[in-house]
Every structure is written in structure tokens, then in C-alpha cells.
Amino acid sequence: MGRRKKPSEANAPAAGRTGDPYLDAQSVWMERYGSYVKQAYNWRLLAMLEAVALIVAVVGLLYLNTQSKLIPYVVAVDKIGQAFAVQPADRASPVDPRVVRAELANWIVKARSVVTDRIVERRALSDVYAIVPDGTAARGYLDAYYQAKGNDPFDRATRETVEISITAILPISPTTYTVQWQEQHRDLRGKDQGTHDWEASVGIAFQSPKDESVILRDPLGLYITTLDWTQKL
Numbered sequence: 001m002g003r004r005k006k007p008s009e010a011n012a013p014a015a016g017r018t019g020d021p022y023l024d025a026q027s028v029w030m031e032r033y034g035s036y037v038k039q040a041y042n043w044r045l046l047a048m049l050e051a052v053a054l055i056v057a058v059v060g061l062l063y064l065n066t067q068s069k070l071i072p073y074v075v076a077v078d079k080i081g082q083a084f085a086v087q088p089a090d091r092a093s094p095v096d097p098r099v100v101r102a103e104l105a106n107w108i109v110k111a112r113s114v115v116t117d118r119i120v121e122r123r124a125l126s127d128v129y130a131i132v133p134d135g136t137a138a139r140g141y142l143d144a145y146y147q148a149k150g151n152d153p154f155d156r157a158t159r160e161t162v163e164i165s166i167t168a169i170l171p172i173s174p175t176t177y178t179v180q181w182q183e184q185h186r187d188l189r190g191k192d193q194g195t196h197d198w199e200a201s202v203g204i205a206f207q208s209p210k211d212e213s214v215i216l217r218d219p220l221g222l223y224i225t226t227l228d229w230t231q232k233l
Contacts, residue, residue, distance in 0.1 A: 095206065095220055101169040101177070103222055104202060107131065108179050111142075112198070112229075114153050114162035116188070121153055131223050138203070138227040160193060161186050167197075177202050180232075200229035 110124040132138045145151055156162070168180040179200045185193035203226030 095222070097171065099220065100204070100222065103220060104169055104177055104179055104204075105166045107224065108166065108181055108200065109164045112162065112164050112181070112183060114156045114160065116157045116161060118154060118157070121157060125153070132227075133223055133225070136223075136225045138224045141227045160188070172201075175204055176226075177204065197232040198229055199232050200227065202227055 107128060111128045113121075113124065115121050115124075129139075129142070132142060146153070150156070163184040163186070165182045165184065166179065167182060168178075170178045170180075172178055179202055181198050183196045183198060185196070187193055202224055205223050205225050207221045207223060
């Protein structure tokens with residue numbers, strides 16, 4: 001016959017039980033449903049992380065869509081239209097010295113000419129100052145020259161016109177050029193008032209243009225940093 005349980009053993013709570021009905025009910029509930037609650041919490045956390053990742057991905061795609069993906073190329077062609085050289089346009093290549101001389105010649109013509117049409121004169125001066133950066137010696141020189149008595153082109157246009165003829169552009173160094181020209185002076189009736197020879201020392205620098213408006217105005221990225229001109233005797 002089996003051993004009879006002692007009263008203390010019969011009344012002892014089962015393993016994991018405290019004897020308190022509320023605590024025991026909570027323990028049973030946790031045993032049965034706690035794993036489901038934890039799984040639900042993990043799924044909610046995973047869903048939140050996926051939502052954050054989705055938002056980051058959408059923002060990244062929108063940013064990339066706003067960036068230009070087109071790479072412009074410069075294509076050189078021969079006389080019959082066949083391409084013989086292709087180069088990305090964003091890669092700066094050495095500027096042809098002939099192009100630099102042409103740019104300097106055009107700048108001197110605009111800086112020294114005097115015309116009676118105020119709109120044309122104003123546009124010319126705007127182009128002149130466009131490639132002379134603030135804070136440079138050339139900017140200070142230009143300001144002082146135009147502000148000096150008798151040099152204001154708008155005031156001079158009430159008495160005379162000045163036509164410029166470039167005679168020589170000589171490179172002194174990769175960043176310094178000597179420009180020589182003649183100035184033909186006429187009164188407002190077109191009568192010849194004399195011709196004068198001038199010479200200028202011009203210092204230049206290059207900076208690749210990035211803004212669209214700058215590219216349209218100065219595609220070479222050529223800037224005049226130093227300037228000194230004088231009349232030749």
C-alpha cells in the first residue's frame with residue numbers, strides 16, 4: 001500500500017505556485033499567453049523599424065531625383081561631320097591661348113569704348129565688371145579710373161565717341177598679358193579728333209564656373225585680377 005501523505009504535504013502548493021490565488025492566476029496567464037504578448041511586441045517593433053527604413057528610402061529617392069544625372073559631353077567633329085574627340089564637359093581642359101587673347105581683346109574694347117547709346121554703354125560696363133572680382137586690384141583700379149574727373153563714359157558720351165582697335169596681345173607669362181590698342185576719338189558730328197596709342201598690363205586667373213548664369217556670362221571662367229593701362233607717347 002502506498003504511503004499516506006502527511007497533511008502538510010497534501011496542503012503544500014504545487015511547484016511554481018505561491019498559494020495566493022491571484023498570483024497563481026497571473027503566473028498561469030503568463031505561462032499561457034506571455035509568449036504571444038512578447039511576439040506581438042516584437043512584430044510591432046519590427047513594423048516600426050520597417051516604416052522608418054521606408055521613409056528614409058523614399059526621402060533618399062526624392063533627393064536623388066532632384067540631382068542631375070546627365071553628364072554633358074563636348075564632341076569635336078571634322079569637316080565632314082565625323083566625331084574625332086569626345087570629352088566630358090565637366091572636365092576642365094587647357095584653355096586655348098587664342099581664346100584667351102580674344103576674350104581680353106573683347107574686354108578692352110568694352111572697357112575703353114565710348115558710345116552715345118546709354119543702354120549699349122551700360123551693358124558694356126556690366127560685362128566689364130562681370131569678370132573683375134570684388135576685392136581684387138583690378139576692381140580697385142577700374143573704380144578709381146571711372147570715378148576720376150573726365151573719365152566717366154556717360155559724361156564723355158555727351159562730347160565725343162571713342163572707337164577701339166586692338167593692335168597686339170602678347171603673353172608675358174601664363175597669367176599676365178600685355179594688350180596694345182589705338183583709340184580713335186570723334187566729336188558728336190563724327191569729325192576726327194585724333195588717335196592715341198594705349199597699352200595695358202592685365203593679370204588673369206581661371207575658376208571653373210558652376211552656376212548656370214555664370215556659365216552663360218563667362219564660360220571660360222576667366223577673371224581679371226590685376227590691371228594697369230597707360231597712354232603711349
